[in-house]
Amino acid sequence: MRVLVTGAGDYLGRRLLEALRRDLPPGSRILGIDRALQPPLENVAFLAVDPFDAGRLAEAVAAFDPTIVFHLAALASVAQSSETPSYAWRADLLGTLNLAEALATSRATLVFLSATVVYGEAFRDLSRPGEGVTPRPDTISGRTKTACEYILRDVLANAGVKHLVLRPSNYIGPGQAETFVVASFAGQIARIERGLAPPCLEVGDLSAGRDFFDVADFTAACLRVTERIPALPDGGIYNVGSGIVTPVSGILDALRGLTDASFSVRIVPERVRAAGVRAEGCDPTAFVTATGWTPTIPLVQSLSAILDEARARLG
Structure with a gap:
């Protein structure tokens, strides 16, 4: 098995590479590509490849001849995409189109990382949409992800290349x-504990609900995909999450229970999303049924690990 991961330097990319090198069958080869050359990781090769450079990307793909490609390269946060809309469109669409064209003559299966943000306005009617719900994106991130899904459907289907x-x-x-909201809360609490910030937590909409699950559970889901690719249909779309919507206020309450620090809370307008307060989850039943995957890490365990890491970063 030869697995290529784009966006190797991003938060998820590095963690997926670590999971792949740990759990793939012996003899597997792994290549991570990113704009900048990444710190070494045992049994993982890295290449610095600009996804805007179609020729260089095609050369890298052809030389490695992957059997599976995880396409993660994109702007990860809704906020970042909103702040740099022109770059978000160029990064997501041009990078995806160049990769699709590079794979058009390959025998690889492409696994594209989209996101539940594609459902957008549909969340107003349904807090846990299934894959049959038509995307109605209302953020730049949601619109670019939706557009990339169409790019892959058109380019790869015409080339006979399987994608998920x-x-x-x-x-x-x-x-x-x-x-990201959980990391923001944890970082602020860690600084308050150390006396490096006033005892006041800056927040956005605490009543908004999200489906939070651990990144290690998601990398486990990706590994399960590598095992089940022959059985998964070409063009298959799958929600991946816990299936549980937790209000942001519940995250804050749980983090309060993990610290002895006392602090007040202040709503900051720039942290409030224009789309408004709503529950945004997903129904992962199709993926669970197709792969047998289920999340195993309790939310409070994830929150404790995030807060501990935020504390450790302060020294």
Whole structure:
């Protein structure tokens, strides 16, 4: 098995590479590509490849001749995409189109990392949509992900190359950037504990609900895909998550229970998403049925690990 991972330097990319090298069958080869050359990882090769450079990307793909490609390269957060819309469209669409064209003559299966944000306005009617719900994206991130799904459907289907789409909900874990809500809370609490920040936590909409699950459970889901690819249908789309919607206030309450620090809470307008307060989860039944995967890490365990890592970063 030869597995190629794009976005190797991103939060999820590095963790997926670590899981692949640990759990793939002996003799498997793994290549991570990113714009910048990445720190070494045992039994993983790295290449610096700009996804905007179609020729260089095609050369790298042809030389490695992958059997499975996990396409993770994209702007990961909704906030980041909103702040840099032009770059978000170029990064997501052009990178995806170049990769699809590079794979058009290969024998690889492409696994594309989309996201449940594609459902957008549909969340107003259904908090846990299944894959049969038509995407109605209302954020730049949701629109670029939806467009990439169409690009792959058109380019790869015409070329006879198999592809799958995973739509994860909100995966969380130690080391995630503070542009994400759980990491933001944990980082602020760690600084409050150390006296490095005033005892006031800045928050957005605490009543908003999300499907939070551990990044290690998501990498386990990706590994399960590598095992089941022959049985999964070409063009298959799968939600991946816990199936449980937790209000952001519940995350805050759980983190309060993990610290002795006292702090107040202040709503900051720039942390409030324009789309408004709502529950955004997913129904992962199809993926669970197709692969036998289920998340195993309790939410409070994930939160404890995230807070401990935020503390450790302070020294």
